[in-house]
Amino acid sequence: MEQILANGVYLGSQYAMIALGLTLIFALMNVLNFAHGQMYVIGGFVTYTFYGQWGVPFVLALVMSCVTLAILGALIERFLFAPVIKGSAREESTMLLAAGIAFFLDAVILLVFGEKQRGVPKIVDGVFNYDFRLIMPYDRILICVLAILSIVAFIGLMQYTKTGRALRALAQDRTAAQLMGVNVDRYSMIGFALGAMLAGLVGGLLVTITGVNLGMGGPTSIKAFMMVMIGGAGVISGAIWGGIILGFMEAIGLAVLYQYGDITYLLIFVSLMIFLAIRPQGLMGKPWG
Amino acid sequence: MLGFTSKQLIGVGIFLFMIFIGVPLIIGATGRWDFYFTLTSVALLAIASAGVWLTFYIGRINIGQGAFALIGAYVSAILVVKAGWSFWISLPAAGLFAAIVAILIGLPILRLRGVYFAMITLVLTQVVTLTALALPITNGAKGISNIPLPSGISLFGIPILPDFAGMENTKLAFYYTACVIMILTYAALYRLVNSRLGHLCRSMQQNEELASSIGVNISYIRIVIFAISSFFGGLGGAMFGSIAQSVYPSSFQVADSVNFMLNCFLGGLGYVFGPMLGTLVLYFGWDLLFEFGKYQMLIYSTVLILIIRFLPNGLLSIRIGKGGDK
Numbered sequence: 001m002e003q004i005l006a007n008g009v010y011l012g013s014q015y016a017m018i019a020l021g022l023t024l025i026f027a028l029m030n031v032l033n034f035a036h037g038q039m040y041v042i043g044g045f046v047t048y049t050f051y052g053q054w055g056v057p058f059v060l061a062l063v064m065s066c067v068t069l070a071i072l073g074a075l076i077e078r079f080l081f082a083p084v085i086k087g088s089a090r091e092e093s094t095m096l097l098a099a100g101i102a103f104f105l106d107a108v109i110l111l112v113f114g115e116k117q118r119g120v121p122k123i124v125d126g127v128f129n130y131d132f133r134l135i136m137p138y139d140r141i142l143i144c145v146l147a148i149l150s151i152v153a154f155i156g157l158m159q160y161t162k163t164g165r166a167l168r169a170l171a172q173d174r175t176a177a178q179l180m181g182v183n184v185d186r187y188s189m190i191g192f193a194l195g196a197m198l199a200g201l202v203g204g205l206l207v208t209i210t211g212v213n214l215g216m217g218g219p220t221s222i223k224a225f226m227m228v229m230i231g232g233a234g235v236i237s238g239a240i241w242g243g244i245i246l247g248f249m250e251a252i253g254l255a256v257l258y259q260y261g262d263i264t265y266l267l268i269f270v271s272l273m274i275f276l277a278i279r280p281q282g283l284m285g286k287p288w289g
Numbered sequence: 290m291l292g293f294t295s296k297q298l299i300g301v302g303i304f305l306f307m308i309f310i311g312v313p314l315i316i317g318a319t320g321r322w323d324f325y326f327t328l329t330s331v332a333l334l335a336i337a338s339a340g341v342w343l344t345f346y347i348g349r350i351n352i353g354q355g356a357f358a359l360i361g362a363y364v365s366a367i368l369v370v371k372a373g374w375s376f377w378i379s380l381p382a383a384g385l386f387a388a389i390v391a392i393l394i395g396l397p398i399l400r401l402r403g404v405y406f407a408m409i410t411l412v413l414t415q416v417v418t419l420t421a422l423a424l425p426i427t428n429g430a431k432g433i434s435n436i437p438l439p440s441g442i443s444l445f446g447i448p449i450l451p452d453f454a455g456m457e458n459t460k461l462a463f464y465y466t467a468c469v470i471m472i473l474t475y476a477a478l479y480r481l482v483n484s485r486l487g488h489l490c491r492s493m494q495q496n497e498e499l500a501s502s503i504g505v506n507i508s509y510i511r512i513v514i515f516a517i518s519s520f521f522g523g524l525g526g527a528m529f530g531s532i533a534q535s536v537y538p539s540s541f542q543v544a545d546s547v548n549f550m551l552n553c554f555l556g557g558l559g560y561v562f563g564p565m566l567g568t569l570v571l572y573f574g575w576d577l578l579f580e581f582g583k584y585q586m587l588i589y590s591t592v593l594i595l596i597i598r599f600l601p602n603g604l605l606s607i608r609i610g611k612g613g614d615k
Contacts, residue, residue: 032404034547080598088601092350095407096554097601099547100593107586218543222415225408233404266419269412276409277397 002134004255005248010140012247013147014202018220019227019239020154021198027171027234028191030091031081034098037220038105039196043069043203044212045113052120058208065204066197073196076101077189102217109214119211143205150201151240158236167191171234226272232285241283308468313461325460329532331572332467333525336474338552338564340521343478345558346487347514348494349399353410354522355546356417357387361523362530362540366433367426369531376439380527387523388516395515399508402497414546421538432537439466439531463532470528471565474521479561481517490514555596557603566604 018040025033033039043065050061084097124138158164166187169177178184203212227246231238246268253264276282293301316324337354344351361383368379398409421427438459481487489510492500501507530536548571556567574592578585596604 026404030404032407080594084598084601090558090602092345092558093554093597093601095350096551097594097597099551100590100597103586103590104594107584107590111583111587222411222543225411229405229408229412233408263423266416266423269416269419272412273394273398273409273416276401276405280401280405282405 002130004251006134006136007255008244008248008251010136010144010247011251012244013144013151014206014243015223015227015247016151016240016243017147017198017202017205018224019231019243020151020236021195021202022224023228023231023234023236023239024167024198025192025195026228027236028167028188028195029077029081029085029094031085031094031098032225033195034095034221035076035102035105035217036195036199036224037217037222038102038109039069039072039199040203040220041109041212041214041217042072042105043200044207044216045109045118045203046200047204047207048118048120048212049113052118052207058123062201062204065200069200069203070193070197074189074193076196077192081192082185082188102221106214106217109217113214115214117211117213118207120208123208139208143209146205147202150198154198155236163187163190167194226268229272229276229282232282235282235284238282238284305472309465313464322460325464326532327573327576329460329464329467330529331569332464332471333528333532334549334552334572335565335568336467336471336528337522337525338549338568339474339478340518340525341549342553342558342561342564343481343514343518343521345553346482346490346494347511348497349402349511349515350404350407350550351410351515351518352407352546352550353413354518354549355414355541355543356410357391357519357522358526358529358545359414359417359421359536359538359541360390361387361526362536363421363427363433364523365527366436366530366536369436370433371426376437376531380524380531383527384520384523387526388520391516391519392512395512399511399515411543411546414541414543418538418542427538430538432535432540434535436531436534436536438534467528467532470524474524475562475565482561486510486513551593555593555604559603563603570604 018036021039022033022036025031025036046065046068047058047061050056050064051058056064080097080101081094084093085091088094122137122139124142126138128134128136128138128141158168166177166182167190169180169182170184170187170191174184177187206212223246227242228239229242230245231240231242249268249271250264253267257264257267312324312328316322337358340357341351341354364386365376365379365383368374368382369376374382394413398406398413401409422429427433482490489500489505492503492505493507493510497507526541530540533540552567552571553564554567555571556563556565571593575585575589578588581588
């Protein structure tokens with residue numbers, strides 16, 4: 001039981017970070033970022049290259065993942081999403097763009113990093129063992145703590161800085177924010193960069209445990225969508241709740257139903273559909289977000 | 290009856306001539322027999338894309354057509370292989386089964402809107418794939434293979450459709466079959482859009498509350514439309530399974546669902562024939578880029594991004610020119 005709970009916390013904290021980036025981008029621009037999983041994979045590969053290949057300290061490699069993805073996110077927003085949103089008769093065109101970018105990033109990952117599964121040396125050795133009831137490698141604990149710290153830092157940024165206030169204003173009402181003197185274009189770009197950066201950060205963190213490969217992008221995006229749906233689209237607390245709930249469901253399901261294989265995911269999907277039928281806007285979401 | 294202009298009639302005439310006589314002649318002249326398979330796939334994917342387009346017509350983004358295509362493919366395969374039905378009866382049965390599933394699933398999820406509906410339909414594709422893996426009748430990951438080719442049909446002793454197994458050139462036969470079904474689908478779609486139901490759909494696309502307040506039964510219409518849309522999906526999927534002579538849980542995946550949506554968006558959501566054009570451009574373009582080997586995906590996605598960057602309202606929007614929004 002302790003083991004399941006610990007696994008749940010560990011998975012939940014990772015998932016919450018992925019969902020945070022997706023929900024931030026959605027709240028600001030009304031864009032469903034299909035490429036989020038691919039951004040996560042790129043983050044993993046950047047950390048792999050710096051830390052695993054060139055022997056740069058792990059923290060520095062992590063920072064490089066963040067910087068790369070932030071720049072990538074900013075460029076994508078500035079040169080692709082912003083003009084398309086302006087020129088399109090329907091908002092939904094951004095979905096096509098996002099899917100196109102997902103394909104593009106997949107192609108780039110394939111060309112630059114190849115299709116092999118990549119892993120990096122452990123950052124910390126050893127296993128935490130509490131009476132054989134709770135077994136957890138130290139590196140997992142470290143990653144989990146780092147993830148929770150990042151989430152706290154992100155919430156702090158959103159709540160107590162000028163940038164965070166501007167971003168929240170933008171998410172609430174674009175026109176009103178503009179009338180209050182918020183530079184809408186600039187903060188949209190910053191917000192997108194921040195969302196992409198979060199994806200890169202999780203990728204960099206998780207590469208130390210699960211490794212990284214080309215095919216991880218799509219399934220990660222789907223999981224992120226599910227978390228966002230559980231919590232409610234465009235709401236930060238919702239993304240965190242969604243991540244934690246999905247993390248626990250997976251941990252419990254895999255522990256209880258492990259002999260049935262993929263049935264865990266099937267059950268999660270079905271219960272999600274029933275939940276959404278009762279509460280379409282998710283736990284925290286605004287109706288029709 | 291529907292008030293076709295002579296220009297439209299000529300256009301349809303040229304189009305029919307091209308696909309039934311022109312294409313076989315060109316392929317015969319160039320010897321690229323593989324194009325038959327490509328074009329057949331285009332026709333079948335266009336049928337499923339028509340369904341996605343129709344759901345968009347009531348203002349819902351459907352990224353779950355892969356789910357219904359997979360359902361259709363499995364139903365047809367099971368009916369033909371395990372129950373010994375004729376393929377031609379299993380084809381509408383597959384469509385109907387997909388439509389019934391759509392009604393059951395649609396009742397709860399059609400209440401969702403916008404991104405929520407898009408995301409739940411995306412998840413739906415995953416659900417159906419996992420179900421196909423888990424159920425005993427679908428044979429799990431091994432799938433159903435060795436599906437026999439469609440048999441012939443004869444009515445009162447007169448043969449209507451020949452037996453595909455006894456034919457020399459099944460590619461051509463499948464090409465014609467797919468084209469006929471595609472044309473019927475689009476004719477039905479065109480008729481639907483220009484009917485009373487079509488007008489009601491447009492009113493829902495703009496504002497559901499308003500439509501509801503003037504007496505449109507929105508919950509009924511969206512179920513009907515979603516069922517029709519899934520019928521198309523099941524039809525396309527069943528036909529695909531028959532051509533490939535096998536169905537696997539991975540036959541239609543999330544990526545396929547996304548592609549169906551892309552076909553519609555690329556062709557233009559405001560035009561009935563948009564999804565057909567979008568499918569042709571995307572699938573044919575992808576096939577042509579095969580020569581570039583590992584750069585195929587890169588070029589394909591770059592072109593896709595450029596198209597949406599400079600023509601955000603779809604390919605067919607070129608002819609309206611400026612100021613012709615919506």
